[in-house]
Amino acid sequence: MTATATTVSGPTAPEDGSAPDAVIELADVRRTFDSEPPVHALRSVNLTVRRGEHLSIVGPSGSGKSTLLNTLGLLDRPTTGTYRLDGTETTELADLERTALRGSRIGFVFQSFHLLPYRTVDENVMLAETYRKPRTGRGRSTRQARARECLERVGLGHRTGFRPDRLSGGERQRVAIARALMSNPALLLCDEPTGNLDSENTLSVLELFDDLCNDGMTLVLITHDETVSARAGHRVRITDGRLTQEAAG
Numbered sequence: 001m002t003a004t005a006t007t008v009s010g011p012t013a014p015e016d017g018s019a020p021d022a023v024i025e026l027a028d029v030r031r032t033f034d035s036e037p038p039v040h041a042l043r044s045v046n047l048t049v050r051r052g053e054h055l056s057i058v059g060p061s062g063s064g065k066s067t068l069l070n071t072l073g074l075l076d077r078p079t080t081g082t083y084r085l086d087g088t089e090t091t092e093l094a095d096l097e098r099t100a101l102r103g104s105r106i107g108f109v110f111q112s113f114h115l116l117p118y119r120t121v122d123e124n125v126m127l128a129e130t131y132r133k134p135r136t137g138r139g140r141s142t143r144q145a146r147a148r149e150c151l152e153r154v155g156l157g158h159r160t161g162f163r164p165d166r167l168s169g170g171e172r173q174r175v176a177i178a179r180a181l182m183s184n185p186a187l188l189l190c191d192e193p194t195g196n197l198d199s200e201n202t203l204s205v206l207e208l209f210d211d212l213c214n215d216g217m218t219l220v221l222i223t224h225d226e227t228v229s230a231r232a233g234h235r236v237r238i239t240d241g242r243l244t245q246e247a248a249g
């Protein structure tokens with residue numbers, strides 16, 4: 001073999017050419033449902049989301065938003081194409097490996113907050129770990145301390161003993177976000193997180209998202225609301241399974 005002086009990528013770039021600070025890299029992802037007739041829910045989607053980025057996805061009903069979010073959340077597998085999450089190519093992984101990766105790298109936030117009404121705020125946050133395989137011997141006191149840290153992070157350190165019904169909608173969503181932060185995820189996937197909130201509470205949740213992104217969290221947010229979308233630094237639109245980039249916000 002002849003030695004050459006050609007350097008294709010810089011010293012820090014991964015050898016396969018992927019972006020060094022990318023959390024999400026979708027390459028030519030398609031998802032076809034085998035219904036009769038088949039539905040092409042995602043058609044050749046290419047998307048890179050970098051660490052600390054806030055991406056919003058807007059699109060009409062039936063355009064493929066949930067399919068895309070399920071794909072990003074490792075709840076669904078592309079029919080073809082590749083998905084690298086935090087550097088790991090995920091499409092060929094076994095289900096158990098995908099579940100483990102999901103549990104350690106991804107937090108989910110939904111439109112309805114899914115809080116247990118008869119549990120306190122900190123118990124609701126701690127429950128995030130009850131259903132996960134515990135890491136090295138974490139007792140309840142450690143979990144409680146971590147739950148409090150996460151609640152501090154969302155600005156609710158003074159509400160830990162409250163029940164959810166004593167909180168505003170924005171505070172409830174902050175509790176749900178604290179719960180999602182318990183696994184220290186690289187990525188937060190949010191499906192219409194402000195869909196049940198008035199404009200004041202929407203603003204408080206959006207301000208929290210800004211803070212989290214400034215701390216290096218990567219955020220993907222699905223929304224119908226153009227004012228929510230306008231807040232994101234990176235915006236894409238999905239129409240009939242195809243992504244298009246929007247002008248910067």
Ligand code: ADP
Nearest residue numbers: 033035039041060061062063064065066067068
């Ligand atoms: P959105 O979230 O934007 O409303 P979805 O991702 O839920 O859109 O759906 C995109 C398209 O894929 C729709 O036409 C929907 O009917 C279809 N679809 C979604 N899930 C399935 C499924 N499991 N089987 C067949 N078709 C599906």
Ligand code: MG
Nearest residue numbers: 062065066067
């Ligand atoms: Mg949907």
